[in-house]
Amino acid sequence: MIELENVSKNFKDKQVIKQVSLEIQNGKITTIVGENGAGKSTIIGLICGYYFLTSGKITGKQVSVMPDADNMPINMTGHNFLSFMCDLKGASMQQALELSAELGIEQALNKKIKTYSFGMKKKLSFIQAYVGESYDAYIFDEPTSGVDVPSAYTMMALIRKLKSSNQAVLLTSHNMDELERVGDYFYILKAGSIARQGTLKEVTELGLANRRYMIDVSVDMKEQLKHFMESAGIKIVSENESYIEIEIMNHMDISEIMKPLLNADITINGFWEERSHLANVAF
Amino acid sequence: MKALFKLELRQAFISRNSLIVFAIFIGLAFVFGRYVDFLSPSDLLNSLFLIYLFIGMIVASSLFSGIISNEIETQTIRYVVPYQSRGHILIVKYVTVLIYFFILIGSSILTVLALRRDASIPVQSLLFIIGAYIYSANLIVLISVLCKTEKKSIISAILVSIMLPTFSIMNMLKPSIIFKGLNKLTPYAYIDKSNGFLILIGLAVFMGVITIFVFNRKEV
Numbered sequence: 001m002i003e004l005e006n007v008s009k010n011f012k013d014k015q016v017i018k019q020v021s022l023e024i025q026n027g028k029i030t031t032i033v034g035e036n037g038a039g040k041s042t043i044i045g046l047i048c049g050y051y052f053l054t055s056g057k058i059t060g061k062q063v064s065v066m067p068d069a070d071n072m073p074i075n076m077t078g079h080n081f082l083s084f085m086c087d088l089k090g091a092s093m094q095q096a097l098e099l100s101a102e103l104g105i106e107q108a109l110n111k112k113i114k115t116y117s118f119g120m121k122k123k124l125s126f127i128q129a130y131v132g133e134s135y136d137a138y139i140f141d142e143p144t145s146g147v148d149v150p151s152a153y154t155m156m157a158l159i160r161k162l163k164s165s166n167q168a169v170l171l172t173s174h175n176m177d178e179l180e181r182v183g184d185y186f187y188i189l190k191a192g193s194i195a196r197q198g199t200l201k202e203v204t205e206l207g208l209a210n211r212r213y214m215i216d217v218s219v220d221m222k223e224q225l226k227h228f229m230e231s232a233g234i235k236i237v238s239e240n241e242s243y244i245e246i247e248i249m250n251h252m253d254i255s256e257i258m259k260p261l262l263n264a265d266i267t268i269n270g271f272w273e274e275r276s277h278l279a280n281v282a283f
Numbered sequence: 284m285k286a287l288f289k290l291e292l293r294q295a296f297i298s299r300n301s302l303i304v305f306a307i308f309i310g311l312a313f314v315f316g317r318y319v320d321f322l323s324p325s326d327l328l329n330s331l332f333l334i335y336l337f338i339g340m341i342v343a344s345s346l347f348s349g350i351i352s353n354e355i356e357t358q359t360i361r362y363v364v365p366y367q368s369r370g371h372i373l374i375v376k377y378v379t380v381l382i383y384f385f386i387l388i389g390s391s392i393l394t395v396l397a398l399r400r401d402a403s404i405p406v407q408s409l410l411f412i413i414g415a416y417i418y419s420a421n422l423i424v425l426i427s428v429l430c431k432t433e434k435k436s437i438i439s440a441i442l443v444s445i446m447l448p449t450f451s452i453m454n455m456l457k458p459s460i461i462f463k464g465l466n467k468l469t470p471y472a473y474i475d476k477s478n479g480f481l482i483l484i485g486l487a488v489f490m491g492v493i494t495i496f497v498f499n500r501k502e503v
Contacts, residue, residue, distance in 0.1 A: 045502075048361070048364065048365045049364050049365060050361055050364060050502060050503050051502045052500070052502060063365055064365070065361075065365050067358070067361040067362060068358065068361075071357060071358035071359055071361055071362070072359065072362070073357075073359045073362075084286055084289075084290050085362065087285070087286030087289070088286040088287060088363065088366050088367065089366055128362070
C-alpha cells in the first residue's frame, strides 16, 4: 500500500500538485483520472522518486512501475532489456517470456527496441513492470494506449490478476471505458488537486439528486407506458421512438414502479439505470 | 546492483568507440615498446603515462561524459531509479569508468613489458597515473551529473580536459597566483611529486562528494 499525505509539488514558482492525499490500497485497482497536464504523471513521478516533494509525505516507496515506453534503452534487444530488468528486480525471466508470448511479442525479442512499434514498446514496458513481487504497489501509466485491442484486454486481465493476489495497483488511462471496467477507486484530478474521489458509483452519482432509468418499449406500447408513468406521478425526462427516460427520487425503490408496470400488461423489452459516466465528471 | 554493473560494463567495453580507444592505447604502447630504444623501460613507461594522462582524459570525456546525463536526457534512468538507490547508481557508473581505465592502462603496461622483456615498473609513476585516472573518473562523472544533456557534458568534459594541461603550461610560462591556484587543481601539478597520489585521491574524493550531493537532489 502507498499513501500520499498532503503532497504538493512546485516546479520553480508553479505549483503543479496541490495538497493531494490519496491511498493505493492492497487488493484494489486505484485510478487517477484527469486531463493532460492535470498532474497524473507528476504524482507518479513523486511516488517513483523521479521528483522530490515540495511538501507532504509519501508512505511506502517500493514500487514497480511502467514508465513512458518512449524512454526505453532503444539500442538493447527486447530480450536483453527484459533480462536486465528481471535481474535488477530479482524477478523471473521465465515469467517475462511467458508474458511476451501472451502479448504476442516473443518473436520480436531478439530485435533491437528501436525497431519496435509504439505498441510493442508499450507491451515490453508493461511486462517489465508486471514481473517481480514484494512491491508496495504496481504502477501502470497509460498501459494500453497504442496497443491493439486483444492485447489491451489481456493487459487488463493481468492487472486484475495482480489485484486478486492482493497487490496494490495504480492505473492511469485516457480510455474511460477501460477504467470504468477495472477500477475500484477513482481520484479525479483537476489542475493538480483531487476534485472528486470514491468508487465509480460515488464519483459518477455525486451531485445528482435523482436517479434516471431508460425503459425500452415496443412502439405500439409507448403511449400506454407514458400514460402509466404519468398516472403514477413519475416524471418523463425524455423520449424517442422506442425509449422513454424517467426520473425518480433517490429515496424511491425502482421495484415500486416496475412491479405494477409488469402487472399492467405493458411489454417491456428492457430497462437500465442511466448514470453519468466517468468522462462526464472527469472532464 | 549486480545487474546494473553487468550492463554498464557490457556497454563500456562492447562498443566500436571503446575498441578504437583500446587499439590506440595498445598501438602507442607497441610503438613505444618496439621502436623507442633510447629510453629504459622505466623511463619509457614514465613518458607513456604522461601521454596517457592527456589522451586518457579526452578519451574518457568522449566515452563516458554522457554516462549520467544521457540517461537523464533520454529518461532511460526512470527504468532504474525505482529499484536502485541513486548512490548505488553512481557507484556503478564510477567503478565502470575506473575498471575501463585500469584495464586500458594495465594492458598497455603489459604490452611494453612484453616487448622489452623487462619487469621494472616505476612505482611512483604508476601510482600517479592510477591517482590521475581516479581523479579523471570523478571529474567525468561530476560533469555528467552537472550537465543537462549528453552533448553539453561531452563538450564540457573535452574543454576541461584541454584546459587542465593549459593551466599547467600557462603556470610554467607566465607564473601568476591565478594560474598557480588553477594548476593546483589539475593532476599535472603533481607529476613527480611523492605525495601526488594522495593529493589526487583527496581531490577525487572532494569531487565525489559534490557529485553525490548534486545527483541526490537532481530530478530525473
